[in-house]
Amino acid sequence: MDYTPRDIEQKWQKYWEENDTYKVSNQSDKPKYYVLDMFPYPSGAGLHVGHPLGYIASDIFARYKRQQGFNVLHPMGYDAFGLPAEEYALQTGIHPAVSTDTNIKRYNEQLRSLGFSFDWSREVRTCDPKYYKWTQWIFAELFHHYYDQAANKALPIADLVKTFEKEGNTKVKAATTQEEIFDAAAWSSMSKSEKEETLMRYRLAYREVGYVNWCEALGTVLANDQVKDGISERGGHPVVQKAMPQWNLRTTAYAERLLGDLETIDWSSSLKTIQRNWIGRSEGAQMFFDVADSDTKIEIYTTRPDTIFGATYMVLAPEHELVEQLTTEGQRAAIDKYLSYVKSRSELERMADKQVTGEFTGAYAVNPFTNTKIPIWVAEYVLIGYGTGAIMAVPSDDERDKTFAEKFGLDIIDVVDKSDYPGATLSDKLGKMINSDFINGMEVPEAIAEVNKRVEQMGIGTAKVNYKLRDAGFSRQRYWGEPFPIVYDADGTAEMLPLQELPLELPDTEDFKPGQGGQSPLSRLTDWVNSKSGYTRETDTMPAVAGSSWYFLRYMDPHNDEAFAGQDAVNYWQDVDLYVGGSEHAVAHLMYSRFWHKFLYDKGLVPTQEPFKKLINQGMIQGVIEFIYMKKEKTNGQAHFMCAGLVQRDDLFDEVARIPVHIDYVIDYGSEKSFINIKSIKQFIAWRPEYENAIFECSKGTYQNGIFTSKKDATGTHLITHSEVGKMSKSKYNVVNPDSVIEQYGTDCFRMYEMFLGPIEASKPWDVQGISGVSKFLRNFWNLFYQNEKFTITEDEATKDELKVLHTCLKKVTEDIERFSFNTCVSAFMVATNELRKLKCNKRAILEPLAIALAPFAPHISEELWSKMEGEGSVVMAQFPAFDESHLAEDSITYPICINGKKRMEAAFSATASKDDIEKIALELDGLEKWIDGKTVRKVIVVPKRMVNIVVG
């Protein structure tokens, strides 16, 4: 009987669903194992061949663990809130809830057709009120807590209030922006709103006026990681800084733990580095410089206190609060002009051209160590958001200070002698101090410690650790997200809704346009805004990362209405053992999740400090992008396309633009010779009617308006296209949908082929060429069980050779699954199948374990063969066969014989032969004279089971 993948696959997918094969219980004697995929955003385009790569890998691992006797949690769900659905609604008027639902249905179908072993009874959707009830609750809990640095954990804000009542904040060590010290009396004399304001500076979720990334075109505020190079990641619109009251999460409170605990988890080094850089810890000193002839002090932050004797001027950020006060009358006009110039520059411009700009305030500060007067400047290279927004400039040892000083003619004093360290750059903390009074002659690290000590003695500052990590802006002025569980009273004081009033459901509307001045669309729903008497509701919504920050916990107990997840469930499943997903979430999602998880840990609600023990970043499957060249200048008013060959020959690259073409029209797409012919030109014109009368010029002739004019008697033509590799995306017309591939080759083949393409972490272009090899393998595997069209397996005892083939394969597959090398697993199965075909083996003793081992990769064919072999239950639960080394042992081993490290011949030795025996026999081998003739044998190296090397000379 022929292997007909589609019939088998549909049959078993139905069986699994009807029998709840993948349903997993929270009660089990088996050890637990949690395999998680990053849940998808259900976009309108559906899945393309790149999406399933990670899902297939994690599914293989989940199935493997299940067959090894683990109770495996392997869930799937949808990150369903987000901007695309809202933009789609703005264009089409279709409600985001409706389009999201439609998209999820399509994703469900596609994911099911891929044969994944998800427990669909645990599916979560972040836009489901039953789900976001708990997103809102966790946010409220963050509001009700502050970070106590003495206890090094989050504690209830109510405790803090008690402390304030007793002794003010005099002894409180907390993550806060509160700088003023107050005692109990001062606290009790504060008004209600003053108290609230003060507490707001401690809460882990707090409201503050801040500069946010404002995108006019999208009418919303974006998170830092949604902004790339000053333009929005989505849509590529310009982004500017705008002051707005925002809800924030005090992620910085956890900076040290987020950094330190990276050591405890098994993530790739590149990913850990990305997170480390993002957190950006730096050790330095915070200190005050007196302003000359004034009581004012300027607070600065530096990582190089040792260079203070070279501090010849100071710089304030343009937004710094002292700029106004310090500017002298003489410089007022110049400073005002400079400030308005800075304001006119968008983030984009600042990034694009980094010219050195600045203006002198007219004021001077006093260097506390040299007691010399140094000028105070304003410059945009100092950022208000980092450190204190002011620096002491050391032009001798800082690249930026140096260019600035050179441009404006400021003093430069060398303070570090780097002559002992050739090749060291300015930013390296290396060298000996010079021109620096009491630290002269010290090495840099020693000098840093010495100056820090002196600074503290003088009472002008302290050593301080700074982080680049900023608190997370959490407000979005858009519709399709979780409403904040917040109401404001008549004074504008924020109150969190209690759990009984959650979820606060997103009100329905047909109008998704941004509100006035960046207000959320919810602000127009006045009935809803005022629906709680005496209060008004917060109208912003949470960002997409909110729902994804804790979804992995919800899967543990997805239908619980009393808690985000029951404590029994959380204590049973603990944490995610294996997490698979794309590295594009390296900062946002993976940082927020770790933050939320640590907060819940502090509250005693989860048993682990880190949510994801091991993380694998699957690579991207890229697409081929095909372009045709179009002349920038029209010919006789018509667009003029040219063959890539002509562009190349006449070097016309500057005169042409590249127009992407749908890959379906391109013959041999992806190859150097890819081209379109007249038939595809007609398809192209049907797709792009604006080019109806365009000219298509190639070497053999020209096509226009349905007529091909040949140059030299050619009948047809190839217009060569330009191929590139890039992201698969709708806008590049290069999306390959898995459905058609599955239709043709079957799910098992698709799964194995995606794994066979290469290492899971590598990115590679999709290329359907090689799939026939995998398809052939599956057919050959199937045919091992068939003779003359009939399912035939024998109960005969397996031979030594057959056992060796089986156990070699089992060993390779087991070890390779454990190290996530799935591509080599596939080739191990191919090798075994080829060998068994040669041996004409159809014995149960060999084929049954092989079918079980193949099940994680190709579950449908394995299930079918398993049932034909009358295996018990589903192959999904069949014990994964263990390999037995004893079957791998050989009687004799073939050694390469090398002369001076180069292989010259081969010889077989008994597996039990001693090193000396091998050496003796090797030196007497026939044909060896040729190589050692006339030379002396200096040494013979025998590596048991590996090789023999004879050193002559």
Place this chain on the structure above:
RNA sequence: GCCUGAGUGGCGGAAUUGGUAGACGCGCUGGAUUCAAAAUCCAGUUCACGCAAGUGAGUGCGGGUUCGAUUCCCGCCUCAGGUACCA
């Protein structure tokens, strides 16, 4: 600029601890089958020279360590990803 990876046949890739470089698959070449084609099967396929046996070269480039280096060390080049006026 800095950080993290990677660079191996015509192509995707393998070589796990320093020990036969190129597993497995695609493609290509030749053959069988066929009226023919597709499909299938068999053989070959790193490059150069050679009819062949064979000889030489060979894992981005240049050095080094070693009996032996794709693997370790030093210096460079290229590509990918991340990141940046972060004091």
